Amino acid sequence: MSDNKDHSTGGEQQPREEGGAPGRVVGTPSPAAERRLLPEGDTAAPEGAGEELDEQAAKRAERVVASLFVLAFAASVAFIAYYIGWSGRDGGMHGIERARESNLWLGGTMTLAFLAMAVGITIWVRRLMTSQPVVQERHELRADDATRESFAKTFLEGAQESGITKRPLLRRTLLLAAAPLGLAPLVLLRDLGPLPEKRLRHTYWGEAVRRAKAQGKKGVRLVVDGTNKPLKVSDFATPGGMITVVPEGIEEHSEHPLNEIAKAVTILINVPPDKMSPRMRARGWDVNGIVAYSKICTHVGCPAALYEQTTHHILCPCHQSTFDATDAAKVVFGPAARPLPQLPLAEEDGYLVATGDFPEPIGPSFWERG
Amino acid sequence: MSQTAPAAPKAVEGSLNFLDDRLGSTNFFKRNARKAFPDHWSFMLGEIALYSFVILLLTGTFLTLWFKPSMHEVIYEGSYTKLNGVKMSEAYASALHISFDVRGGLLMRQIHHWAAVLFMAAIMAHMLRVFFTGAYRKPRELNWLIGIVLFTLGMVEGLFGYSLPDDLLSGTGLRITQGVLEAVPLVGTYGYMFLFGGEFPEGNHGDLIPRLFTLHVLLIPGVILALVTAHMMIMWHQKHTAMPSRNQSEKQVYGYPFYPVFMAKTGAFFMFTFGVTALLSTVTQINPIWLYGPYDPGAISAGSQPDFYMGVLEGALRIMPNWEITAWGHTLSLNVLIPATLPLGIVFGGAAAWPFLERWVTGDNRSHHVVERPRNAPVRTGVGVAAVTFYGLLWLAGANDVLADKFHVELFKTTWFFRVAIFAGPILAYIVTKRICLGLQRRDAAVIDHGVESGIIVMSPEGKFSERHVPVREEEKAVILSKENAKPEAPAVDGSGIPAPGTKGPMGFLRSRLNRGWTLDDIPVEDRGHHGEHHEVEEGERAGAEQKELSR
Numbered sequence: 051m052s053d054n055k056d057h058s059t060g061g062e063q064q065p066r067e068e069g070g071a072p073g074r075v076v077g078t079p080s081p082a083a084e085r086r087l088l089p090e091g092d093t094a095a096p097e098g099a100g101e102e103l104d105e106q107a108a109k110r111a112e113r114v115v116a117s118l119f120v121l122a123f124a125a126s127v128a129f130i131a132y133y134i135g136w137s138g139r140d141g142g143m144h145g146i147e148r149a150r151e152s153n154l155w156l157g158g159t160m161t162l163a164f165l166a167m168a169v170g171i172t173i174w175v176r177r178l179m180t181s182q183p184v185v186q187e188r189h190e191l192r193a194d195d196a197t198r199e200s201f202a203k204t205f206l207e208g209a210q211e212s213g214i215t216k217r218p219l220l221r222r223t224l225l226l227a228a229a230p231l232g233l234a235p236l237v238l239l240r241d242l243g244p245l246p247e248k249r250l251r252h253t254y255w256g257e258a259v260r261r262a263k264a265q266g267k268k269g270v271r272l273v274v275d276g277t278n279k280p281l282k283v284s285d286f287a288t289p290g291g292m293i294t295v296v297p298e299g300i301e302e303h304s305e306h307p308l309n310e311i312a313k314a315v316t317i318l319i320n321v322p323p324d325k326m327s328p329r330m331r332a333r334g335w336d337v338n339g340i341v342a343y344s345k346i347c348t349h350v351g352c353p354a355a356l357y358e359q360t361t362h363h364i365l366c367p368c369h370q371s372t373f374d375a376t377d378a379a380k381v382v383f384g385p386a387a388r389p390l391p392q393l394p395l396a397e398e399d400g401y402l403v404a405t406g407d408f409p410e411p412i413g414p415s416f417w418e419r420g
Numbered sequence: 421m422s423q424t425a426p427a428a429p430k431a432v433e434g435s436l437n438f439l440d441d442r443l444g445s446t447n448f449f450k451r452n453a454r455k456a457f458p459d460h461w462s463f464m465l466g467e468i469a470l471y472s473f474v475i476l477l478l479t480g481t482f483l484t485l486w487f488k489p490s491m492h493e494v495i496y497e498g499s500y501t502k503l504n505g506v507k508m509s510e511a512y513a514s515a516l517h518i519s520f521d522v523r524g525g526l527l528m529r530q531i532h533h534w535a536a537v538l539f540m541a542a543i544m545a546h547m548l549r550v551f552f553t554g555a556y557r558k559p560r561e562l563n564w565l566i567g568i569v570l571f572t573l574g575m576v577e578g579l580f581g582y583s584l585p586d587d588l589l590s591g592t593g594l595r596i597t598q599g600v601l602e603a604v605p606l607v608g609t610y611g612y613m614f615l616f617g618g619e620f621p622e623g624n625h626g627d628l629i630p631r632l633f634t635l636h637v638l639l640i641p642g643v644i645l646a647l648v649t650a651h652m653m654i655m656w657h658q659k660h661t662a663m664p665s666r667n668q669s670e671k672q673v674y675g676y677p678f679y680p681v682f683m684a685k686t687g688a689f690f691m692f693t694f695g696v697t698a699l700l701s702t703v704t705q706i707n708p709i710w711l712y713g714p715y716d717p718g719a720i721s722a723g724s725q726p727d728f729y730m731g732v733l734e735g736a737l738r739i740m741p742n743w744e745i746t747a748w749g750h751t752l753s754l755n756v757l758i759p760a761t762l763p764l765g766i767v768f769g770g771a772a773a774w775p776f777l778e779r780w781v782t783g784d785n786r787s788h789h790v791v792e793r794p795r796n797a798p799v800r801t802g803v804g805v806a807a808v809t810f811y812g813l814l815w816l817a818g819a820n821d822v823l824a825d826k827f828h829v830e831l832f833k834t835t836w837f838f839r840v841a842i843f844a845g846p847i848l849a850y851i852v853t854k855r856i857c858l859g860l861q862r863r864d865a866a867v868i869d870h871g872v873e874s875g876i877i878v879m880s881p882e883g884k885f886s887e888r889h890v891p892v893r894e895e896e897k898a899v900i901l902s903k904e905n906a907k908p909e910a911p912a913v914d915g916s917g918i919p920a921p922g923t924k925g926p927m928g929f930l931r932s933r934l935n936r937g938w939t940l941d942d943i944p945v946e947d948r949g950h951h952g953e954h955h956e957v958e959e960g961e962r963a964g965a966e967q968k969e970l971s972r
C-alpha cells in the first residue's frame with residue numbers, strides 16, 4: 051500500500067469535460083439535441099465539487115443542509131421523547147395495538163433521523179465540498195523478480211537451517227503426530243446425536259397397537275389431533291372432508307410426544323367405496339370407505355394437508371405432490387416418488403381403530419430405506 | 421515526526437499524536453487519507469451489502485438480549501391474547517415477547533429481517549456488477565471467491581435465522597431441511613440425527629434451536645465478519661476497479677479522495693441503508709410470526725413462502741420429476757438430491773471456476789484495473805445472462821402456485837412450463853444477449869467511423885437533404901475505444917512446423933476452439949483517424965493500450 055504520490059491535481063486533470071461536440075449517451079440512439087447525458091458515474095464531478103464555490107449558492111446549500119441536520123436532531127429527540135414519555139403509559143406496551151403504535155412512532159422518527167442526515171450529508175458533499183479529483187499510480191502488485199528470487203533463497207535457507215529437508219525422520223514423524231490430532235475433534239462430535247438405527251422404520255402406531263393388543267383389543271383408537279377425542283365410525287360416515295388423527299395415548303405414554311406426533315400424524319379420508327381401486331379393496335384396510343394415510347409427504351416431509359373432494363386428490367402444499375386417495379395414495383403428479391403409506395383400519399365397538407403400524411417407513415426416502 | 425497541520429484542533433492532534441507515538445499510524449493515515457476512489461453508481465451495491473450486515477449485527481445483538489433459544493414447552497399467557505393457553509416452545513414465546521412487550525422489539529425484529537433480505541439482494545446485485553464488467557479478472561480473483569463464500573454463508577445464516585422463532589413457517593423450513601438431509605446417500609440419516617440430536621423436531625433433548633442459535637449468532641457471523649474484513653482489505657490494497665473513461669487507465673486511478681469526499685458519501689450511504697430498512701419496517705409487516713402460530717408437526721399454512729433467497733431451492737424441488745432409484749436394499753432419492761445440489765452447484769461452482777476458465781481460454785494473464793463494458797465481452801455477458809435466467813426461472817418456479825393462481829393456468833401446466841424453460845431459457849438468453857452485444861459493438865464502430873448525428877439538416881445544391889454528422893465527444897470516444905479488439909489468431913503451427921504454445925493435445929485443441937469462440941464475430945472498433953483532428957489520448961491511456969498489445 052505504498053502509494054499516493056498524490057498528484058493532487060490542479061489544472062491538467064479537469065473533472066469536467068470542456069465543450070466539444072454535442073454529447074450523447076454512449077450506446078443509446080443519439081438524441082440529436084444538445085443534451086449531455088453522460089452516465090452518471092463517469093467521474094463527472096459531483097456538482098459544485100472541485101470548483102470555486104459561488105458563495106451565495108454555497109450559503110443556500112449550507113442552510114439546507116443545516117435544516118436537514120436540525121430535522122434529524124428533532125427526529126431523534128422525538129424518538130427518545132416518545133419512548134420515555136408515551137410508549138410506557140398505562141403500565142407499559144402490551145399487545146398488538148400498542149406494539150403497532152410503538153412501531154410506527156419509533157420507526158418513523160428513526161427513519162426520519164437517518165434519512166434526513168443521509169440527505170444532508172449528500173447535499174454537503176455535492177454542493178459544498180471543494181475537493182478536487184486526484185490521480186494516483188496503480189502500482190504493480192507483484193514483487194519484482196529480484197525480490198522473488200531473494201525470498202526464495204531465504205525460504206530455502208531457513209528450511210535448510212531447520213534441518214527439515216535433511217532429516218526426513220523428523221518430517222515424517224511430525225506429520226504422523228499431526229494427523230490424528232486433526233481427526234480428534236471430529237470424534238468429539240459423535241455425541242451430537244444417536245445413531246439412526248431402526249428409528250425411521252416405525253412410528254408410534256406400532257407400539258400403541260401392541261399395547262392395545264396386549265389388553266386383548268383389536269387395535270388402538272384413532273383420536274383427533276388437537277382435541278384427542280376418539281373417533282367413532284359414525285362420526286365420519288359421510289364422504290368428503292379430511293381430518294388429522296394420531297394414536298390414542300401418544301401424548302401421555304411416549305417419551306418425546308412431539309417427535310412421535312411428527313411421524314405418526316395420519317389423515318383420515320372417507321372415499322366412496324365404489325370409487326376405490328381393486329388393489330385397495332383387496333387390501334381391505336378401509337372401514338366402509340374410510341381410509342387412513344400417513345400425513346407426512348414422501349417427498350421431503352411437509353404435511354400433505356390439502357384434500358380435493360371432487361377428484362379425491364391429496365395435495366402437499368410444499369411442492370405440490372399429488373396423491374390419489376382412491377388408489378392407495380398413488381403419486382399422480384409432482385416430485386414425490388412414493389405413495390403415502392396406508393394405515394390398516396378396523397372397527398371395534400363402533401370406534402375406528404388401527405390394527406398395525408404403517409407397513410413401510412413413512413416420510414422422505416433415505417439411503418438405508420431400501 | 422508529528423507535525424500535523426498547524427490549525428488542527430487540539431483534541432484531534434493530541435489523539436493522532438498519541439496513536440502515532442505508539443503505532444506510527446500517521447504514516448498510514450498520510451498514505452491513505454487521500455486515496456482516490458473511482459465513482460460509479462454500481463460501486464454502491466457492495467456498500468449496501470456491507471451496511472446491511474452492520475445493521476444485522478446491531479439489531480441481532482439487540483434481539484439476543486431477550487430471545488430464549490429453547491425448545492422447552494411452555495403454555496403461553498401473555499399480551500398477545502389470541503394465543504393464550506396455547507402450548508409452544510420458549511423460543512416462540514420469547515419472540516412474541518420481543519414483539520409485543522419489549523418496546524422497539526417489533527421494530528428491531530422487522531429491521532433485522534428486512535436487513536437480511538437487503539443483504540442478500542445487495543450481494544446478488546453486487547456480484548452481477550462484478551461479473552458483467554469482468555472486474556473479477558486478475559488480480560481480483562480472490563475477492564471474487566470470497567464473495568461467493570459470503571453469498572453461500574448468507575443463505576445458510578438466513579435459513580437458520582428464520583428457523584429460530586420456531587413458528588409454523590420456520591418449522592416447515594426445518595422439516596424440509598430434514599427431508600433433504602435424509603436424501604443424502606450413505607450418511608444422510610446420520611447427518612439428520614446429529615443435527616437434530618435425535619428425531620425431528622426435538623431430538624432427545626431439544627437441542628436443535630440452541631444449536632442453530634449458536635451457529636446464527638456466533639459462528640457464521642464471525643466467519644462472515646472475518647471474510648468481509650479480508651474482502652475490504654484486499655479491495656483497499658488492490659485499489660478499486662474503474663469504469664472505462666477518458667480519465668482512467670491501467671496505470672492510474674482517478675477519483676475523489678477518500679478523505680473527505682468518499683468518507684462522507686459512504687457515511688451518508690450507511691444512513692440511507694439504515695433509514696430505508698427502518699422505513700420498510702415501519703410501514704410494512706415482515707414475518708408476522710404471531711399469525712402463523714407455534715410449530716405443530718401436523719399443520720402447515722397454505723401458500724407459505726420462504727425468504728426470497730431460498731426461492732431457487734424451492735423452485736428446483738418443485739419442478740424436478742419424481743425419480744428415485746431403489747436397488748440392493750438402498751434408496752437414492754434423485755428427486756431430492758438433484759434439485760438440492762445441482763442448480764446451486766452449477767451457479768456457485770460455475771461462478772467460482774469462471775475467472776480461471778476465462779483466463780485459460782483467453783490466455784490473458786495480464787492484470788486488469790479498468791473494467792470491460794459488457795458488450796465488449798459477448799460470451800461472458802451471454803453466459804452471465806444465461807445464468808441469471810436459469811436462476812430467475814428456478815426462483816419463479818418456487819412460486820408456481822402463486823403464478824398459477826394469478827394467471828389462471830393449471831398448476832401442473834406451470835410445472836411443465838418450467839421443466840422445459842429451465843433448459844431452453846438460458847440457451848435462448850445466451851443467443852439473444854450475444855446478438856445484442858454484437859449489435860452494440862457495431863453501433864460503436866459506426867459512431868467512431870462516422871460520428872454522431874448532429875440534428876443539423878443540410879441541403880445540398882442539388883436539393884438533397886442530409887443530416888450532418890459530427891465527431892463524437894472525446895470522453896465518449898474514450899469509453900468506446902476502451903474496447904480491446906480481437907487479434908487474428910496465431911497459426912496453429914509456425915513456419916518450422918512447431919505447434920503454437922498451448923494448442924497441443926486434446927486440451928490444447930479444446931482451448932483453441934474455445935478461444936476462437938470467445939472472440940468469434942468480434943466487431944473491430946478502432947479510430948481510423950477519419951476526423952484526424954483529435955489525437956490527444958492521454959498518456960496513461962496509450963500506455964495502457966500498448967501494454968494490451970504487447971502481452972499476447
Ligand code: HEM
Nearest residue numbers: 480481483484487515533536578581582584585637641707
Ligand atoms: C448475515 C447475517 C444475518 C442474517 C442474514 C440474519 C437473518 C435472520 C433472520 C431472517 C431472522 C428471522 C427474523 C424474524 O423473526 O423475522 C433472524 C433472527 C434472529 N437473528 Fe439474525 N441474521 C444475521 C445475523 C445475526 C447476528 C449477527 C445476530 C446476533 C448477534 C443475530 C441474532 C438473531 C436472533 C437472536 C434472532 C431470533 C429473534 C427473532 O426471530 O425474533 N442475527 N436472523
Ligand code: FES
Nearest residue numbers: 347349350366369
Ligand atoms: S414435501 Fe410434499 S411435495 Fe415436497
